[in-house]
Amino acid sequence: MLNKEFLLKIGLAEMLKGGVIMDVTNSEQAKIAEDAGAVAVMALERIPADIRADGGVARMSNPKMIKEIQSVVSIPVMAKCRIGHFAEAQVLQTLGVDFIDESEVLTPADESNHIWKHDFKVPFVCGCRDIGEALRRIAEGAALIRTKGEAGSGNIVEAVRHMRAVQGEIRRIQTLASAELTSYAKNIGAPVELVQYVKENGKLPVLNFSAGGIATPADASLMMQLGAETNFVGSGIFKSQDPAARAKAIVMATTNFNDPDMVAKASEGLGDAMPGLEMSSIPEEEMLHKRGW
């Protein structure tokens, strides 16, 4: 049986299931997101596409801006801290943020260590590219995992790669003999107990959401069909031509992800999607998903 504190953390993640979490940078955008049926908003100063364009060090958002967003919406408000920056996380917890994203979108503060998330009462979500990274973050106390994708790219290819990597390894672990688990755990760099959990249950010990590249209703449907339990949408909404319409359409496509007629209907008349970036055009050192380990 789970301890009570962790039950509350993964319980909130359960409440977000099957929904869309939207990046917002001010209270007007937060309101648009809530009115479009978002299950939560991620408050950040610049959306990933702008962080990418602006360069420089990206940090935790200004508390004043987070408070403004908290005051205008009734849905959960999330915020990002830098990888390993537990003091930023302490500030976010004090502000009453509902979920903290220890995120590769911000400039990492610690290149060796992620935050020890068991020390916090507020739940954390962390990014991953593969099963080993997912299980390491869960060992540190993450109550929710999201595959990283490539934030601010408007290109779904990395999100698909990471989701397929995680789901594929979950299937593979289920075929392992018990005697093979220790060596497998050693190779992926994750605790054997968590690998054993995956073998026995056929899933991660926490929910797995998708992030990093969703720009259209069909992208949202694709990620849900590949095994995402909820979609994070960052730049895809507020970098598009008609954010309110696109937000609503992505919510509709996420709920009805397995109904192509509904996804088609949601995709009509949305104006232009964000332009998006070809992966080969992003210099290696600017790849956000390579941050963290």
Added chain:
Amino acid sequence: MGLKIGILALQGDYHKHGQAVTKLGYEPVFVKDNQTLNQCDKLIIPGGESTTFLYLIDKLELRPALLEFGREKAIMGTCAGLITLAAEVKQSPYKTLGLIDIKVYRNAYGRQIDSFVDTVELYFNDTPISFEGVFIRAPKIESCAHGIKKLGFHKNDTVVAANENILVTTFHPELTDDLRVHQYFIEKIGL
């Protein structure tokens, strides 16, 4: 007992309710449209975000069918499901279903940091039972109209209420392994 228990699956922890229904030996049916709803004998509205539920209920034109269902058959709502079913909700941008005459405050205990687990007392029959109540950004029932049964308490707050067809809880029985609330709903409400 081949009862089909519908679970509104627009968003939220509907799979957790599905697991509880299956463990009790009934068939869970995930509902996203009117046609599926009409095949069900009872319905559960899960935990999740009530603003998202109500937005999608209207967008998918489910409201008339849900209102008709609730007048004829039993519905249970947990947390956001309770808000969706209530008559009056403070701070709800959307019109709720109004199938149970209670007045509700959303997020009444505060933000996630104020979420908690604590024992609640349930009065399903003459002997009160203790139940582990998981309260996540939970609402509070501010008042109940005449005739609404108060079936569960945490400190001085009513946390379970019911009328003939509708049972609501402010906490999440689906997040524990204890099936007694689901069992009570399926076997005793709306008969």
